Amino acid sequence: MPSAPxxxxxxxxxxxxxxxxxxxxxxxxxxxxxxASAFEVVAFRILMSLxxxxxxxxxxxxxxxxVDLLRDRRTSLLMLVAAIAxxxxxxxxxxxxxxxxxxxxxLGYFINPLVTVLLGVIVLRERLRPAQWTALAIALVxxxxxxxxxxxxPWIAIVLAVTFAAYGLxxxxxxxxxxxxxxxxxxxxxxxxxxxxxLVLVATVGGGLEFGAxxxxxxxxxxxxxxxxxxxxxxxxxxxxxxxxxxxxMAQFLTPVLQFLVGWLVLNEAxxxxxxxxFGLVWLALIVLTADMIAASxxxxxxxxxxx
Numbered sequence: 362m363p364s365a366p367x368x369x370x371x372x373x374x375x376x377x378x379x380x381x382x383x384x385x386x387x388x389x390x391x392x393x394x395x396x397a398s399a400f401e402v403v404a405f406r407i408l409m410s411l412x413x414x415x416x417x418x419x420x421x422x423x424x425x426x427x428v429d430l431l432r433d434r435r436t437s438l439l440m441l442v443a444a445i446a447x448x449x450x451x452x453x454x455x456x457x458x459x460x461x462x463x464x465x466x467x468l469g470y471f472i473n474p475l476v477t478v479l480l481g482v483i484v485l486r487e488r489l490r491p492a493q494w495t496a497l498a499i500a501l502v503x504x505x506x507x508x509x510x511x512x513x514x515p516w517i518a519i520v521l522a523v524t525f526a527a528y529g530l531x532x533x534x535x536x537x538x539x540x541x542x543x544x545x546x547x548x549x550x551x552x553x554x555x556x557x558x559x560l561v562l563v564a565t566v567g568g569g570l571e572f573g574a575x576x577x578x579x580x581x582x583x584x585x586x587x588x589x590x591x592x593x594x595x596x597x598x599x600x601x602x603x604x605x606x607x608x609x610x611m612a613q614f615l616t617p618v619l620q621f622l623v624g625w626l627v628l629n630e631a632x633x634x635x636x637x638x639x640f641g642l643v644w645l646a647l648i649v650l651t652a653d654m655i656a657a658s659x660x661x662x663x664x665x666x667x668x669x
Contacts, residue, residue, distance in 0.1 A: 413590075
């Protein structure tokens with residue numbers, strides 16, 4: 362595959378960095394939506410994303426990919442699996458942001474590449490290189506250290522890592538058949554009945570909806586959930602088309618780094634010594650994994666044999 366022109370690569374990196382930077386700042390956005398619960402916030406995120414996606418498709422008149430996707434039963438069902446995975450991911454992530462577990466959420470996205478590699482072995486029967494096994498072993502030790510030192514299992518991090526890895530696996534299976542907007546449209550359409558049911562439950566037995574009860578700024582922020590969800594996705598899609606996979610993989614660490622810094626420096630979440638050791642081991646595992654990824658992406662060196 363020919364490499365992208367330098368200008369196109371630079372633009373791609375800017376798109377990717379912008380997407381990952383927005384995702385990295387998500388905790389601050391979701392905290393601003395308090396006192397709305399995670400159930401109410403994720404419901405608005407689903408419904409507003411669906412509204413925005415439908416508007417974008419209508420404006421661009423890109424109905425054919427959506428119609429073709431709906432006619433493809435197998436791919437539509439795979440998108441249902443993706444919808445369930447991203448729903449759980451969104452719900453747990455927003456819960457983490459609203460309950461002071463941003464650092465643990467960042468841990469989930471740090472270990473996500475490792476879980477993705479593990480899913481490749483379990484589901485796709487991929488064979489791992491020694492460095493990848495080493496990275497997984499280091500990550501397992503890191504989780505043991507965090508559990509032993511912190512006294513509780515990091516379930517938020519594990520659920521976020523597993524659900525996002527599962528989401529990525531489905532996206533890999535469907536491949537280029539489903540573009541970003543068409544995929545998100547169908548995913549949110551699958552989830553829309555659940556979102557409506559959640560809002561009804563919150564309004565009737567959950568103490569009432571917070572939407573519209575805390576001034577115009579809070580109301581606008583709730584309605585902006587669709588834009589906040591869709592814009593970085595479009596930036597990511599634009600970047601992914603312009604830069605190599607290795608570059609995209611390197612840039613993805615910007616999101617958990619920013620989330621970690623927000624939790625530690627802005628929200629003043631605790632970082633005892635045990636957690637530093639655990640995170641340090643995870644970062645070591647990621648260094649091993651990234652170095653192996655870079656080495657594997659290089660074309661084999663040609664051996665020139667001098668004529669005798």
